[in-house]
Amino acid sequence: MERRRGGGVTFRVAVMGAGSWGTTFGKLLCDAGGEVTVWARRPERVEAINERHENSEYLPGVELPAALRATADAAEALAGADFVALAVPAQTLRENLAAWVPLLPPRSVLVSLMKGVELGTCRRMSEVIGEVADVPAERVAVFSGPNLAREIAAGQPGAAVAACADEEAARRLQAAAMTPYFRVYTSTDVVGVELGGAVKNIVALCVGMAVGLGFGDSTRALLMTRGLAEIARLGAALGADEHTFAGLAGMGDLIGTCSSPLSRNRTFGENLGRGMTLDEVVAVTKQTAEGVKSSGAVLELARKHNVEMPMTEAVVAVLYEGVPIADAASSLISRSPKPERYGL
Ligand SMILES: NC(=O)C1=CN([C@@H]2O[C@H](COP(=O)(O)OP(=O)(O)OC[C@H]3O[C@@H](n4cnc5c(N)ncnc54)[C@H](O)[C@@H]3O)[C@@H](O)[C@H]2O)C=CC1
Ligand SMILES: O=C(CO)COP(=O)(O)O
Incomplete structure (x- = not known):
C-alpha cells in the first residue's frame, strides 16, 4: 500500500x-x-x-x-x-x-x-x-x-x-x-464461501433444465432449497461453518444465479431442457459455465466424503452419461421418503 x-x-x-x-x-x-x-x-x-x-x-x-x-x-x-x-x-x-x-x-x-x-x-x-x-x-x-x-x-x-x-x-x-x-x-470461513459459489452453479444447471422443460416457480423453489441442503451437507463434511450457507455466498448466490437469465449456468441448463444436445449447447455458450466441468469434481469430492448429492449426481448423469433429463427428473422426485433434515 x-x-x-x-x-x-x-x-x-x-x-x-x-x-x-x-x-x-x-x-x-x-x-x-x-x-x-x-x-x-x-x-x-x-x-x-x-x-x-x-x-x-x-x-x-x-x-x-x-x-x-x-x-x-x-x-x-x-x-x-x-x-x-x-x-x-x-x-x-x-x-x-x-x-x-x-x-x-x-x-x-x-x-x-x-x-x-x-x-x-x-x-x-x-x-x-x-x-x-x-x-x-x-x-x-x-x-x-x-x-x-x-x-x-x-x-x-x-x-x-x-x-x-x-x-x-x-x-x-x-x-x-x-x-x-x-x-x-x-x-x-474460506471453505464455506468457496463451496457456496462452486456448487450453486450445479444447482443452477438443474434449475435451468427444469425451466427449459417448462416447469414453474414451485419446481424452481424445490430445486433451490434442496440444492442448498446439498451444498450444506458437503460443506459440513469439509469443515465449513453452516451459517455461511445462509449468507450472501450461500443462499444469496444460489438465489441470484438460479433466478437470473443472465446466469451462464442456468442458461446452459435451460438450453439442454429445451432439447438441445450437449454439443449444441457447448457451441452456443460463449462464456464460462463453471458447473459443467466442476460437477464431476464436486461429485467425486462428495463420494470421497460419503456425502449424498442427488442433484449433482443427476446433473452429471445428464451431462456425461447420456441420461435423458426427464428420467433424471423422475429419479430425483421418486427418491425414498425422508425427514427434511435427513443427513444435515
Ligand atoms: N460472470 C460473472 O457474473 C461471475 C463469474 N464468476 C467467476 O469468475 C470466473 C471467471 O469467469 P468469467 O470472467 O465470468 O468468465 P468469462 O467466460 O466471461 O471470461 C473468461 C476469461 O478467461 C479467459 N480465458 C479462457 N481460457 C483461458 C486460458 N486457458 N488461460 C487464460 N485465460 C483464459 C478468457 O479469454 C476470458 O478473458 C469463473 O470462475 C466464474 O465462475 C464469479 C462471479 C460472477
Ligand atoms: O456467479 C455468478 C453470479 O454470482 C455468475 O453465474 P454464472 O457463472 O452462472 O453466470
Missing part, C-alpha cells in the same frame, strides 16, 4: 483475466479508489479497454473507468500489486498461475474470484492457489457473492463476502472493494 499525497492510502490491484467478471471486479476496485491493471490474454482486449474504455466482447455497452488499465504482459500487471485477483476459468488456473508465480509480489494477497472445483484433484481454487504459489493460507482470499457481472458493472447495488483465514487480510480486501454501490462483508 502507498500513501497518497494528502494522506489517504491507495492500493494496487492486478486482475488476471479480462472476461466478464475479471473486468467487472477491476472496475469495482477502480471505483473504490484502487490502482487497477487487468491482464488480458488477447491484445485486442487490451486495446479495447485502454483506448475505448469498453470490453466489447464480455461487457458490451458498459463504460469502464479511464483509470482502469489493461496489459497483455503479466509482469507489468503484477508489479507492486497488493492484491492479485485470479479470474480465469477454474480448470485453467493451475497452468496459468504456475507461469505467474515468479512474478508475484512477496506480500501480495491472492484473491480467488473463481467458482469451480478442479477436475482430477477435487481441489477448491484456494487450495490450488496455496499449492501452486506455495503461499500460506493467510495470503489466500476468496471473494464471492450474488454478483452477476453485467449488473455489478452497471453499478447496481450489490454485495459480496471477502473470506480469508487471516481476518486482517479479509478486512483489507473488504476496504479495497467497498464503493457507494457495493458492500463487502468479511468471513474467515
Whole structure:
C-alpha cells in the first residue's frame, strides 16, 4: 500500500483475466479508489479497454473507468500489486498461475474470484492457489457473492463476502472493494464461501433444465432449497461453518444465479431442457459455465466424503452419461421418503 499525497492510502490491484467478471471486479476496485491493471490474454482486449474504455466482447455497452488499465504482459500487471485477483476459468488456473508465480509480489494477497472445483484433484481454487504459489493460507482470499457481472458493472447495488483465514487480510480486501454501490462483508470461513459459489452453479444447471422443460416457480423453489441442503451437507463434511450457507455466498448466490437469465449456468441448463444436445449447447455458450466441468469434481469430492448429492449426481448423469433429463427428473422426485433434515 502507498500513501497518497494528502494522506489517504491507495492500493494496487492486478486482475488476471479480462472476461466478464475479471473486468467487472477491476472496475469495482477502480471505483473504490484502487490502482487497477487487468491482464488480458488477447491484445485486442487490451486495446479495447485502454483506448475505448469498453470490453466489447464480455461487457458490451458498459463504460469502464479511464483509470482502469489493461496489459497483455503479466509482469507489468503484477508489479507492486497488493492484491492479485485470479479470474480465469477454474480448470485453467493451475497452468496459468504456475507461469505467474515468479512474478508475484512477496506480500501480495491472492484473491480467488473463481467458482469451480478442479477436475482430477477435487481441489477448491484456494487450495490450488496455496499449492501452486506455495503461499500460506493467510495470503489466500476468496471473494464471492450474488454478483452477476453485467449488473455489478452497471453499478447496481450489490454485495459480496471477502473470506480469508487471516481476518486482517479479509478486512483489507473488504476496504479495497467497498464503493457507494457495493458492500463487502468479511468471513474467515474460506471453505464455506468457496463451496457456496462452486456448487450453486450445479444447482443452477438443474434449475435451468427444469425451466427449459417448462416447469414453474414451485419446481424452481424445490430445486433451490434442496440444492442448498446439498451444498450444506458437503460443506459440513469439509469443515465449513453452516451459517455461511445462509449468507450472501450461500443462499444469496444460489438465489441470484438460479433466478437470473443472465446466469451462464442456468442458461446452459435451460438450453439442454429445451432439447438441445450437449454439443449444441457447448457451441452456443460463449462464456464460462463453471458447473459443467466442476460437477464431476464436486461429485467425486462428495463420494470421497460419503456425502449424498442427488442433484449433482443427476446433473452429471445428464451431462456425461447420456441420461435423458426427464428420467433424471423422475429419479430425483421418486427418491425414498425422508425427514427434511435427513443427513444435515
Ligand atoms: N460472470 C460473472 O457474473 C461471475 C463469474 N464468476 C467467476 O469468475 C470466473 C471467471 O469467469 P468469467 O470472467 O465470468 O468468465 P468469462 O467466460 O466471461 O471470461 C473468461 C476469461 O478467461 C479467459 N480465458 C479462457 N481460457 C483461458 C486460458 N486457458 N488461460 C487464460 N485465460 C483464459 C478468457 O479469454 C476470458 O478473458 C469463473 O470462475 C466464474 O465462475 C464469479 C462471479 C460472477
Ligand atoms: O456467479 C455468478 C453470479 O454470482 C455468475 O453465474 P454464472 O457463472 O452462472 O453466470
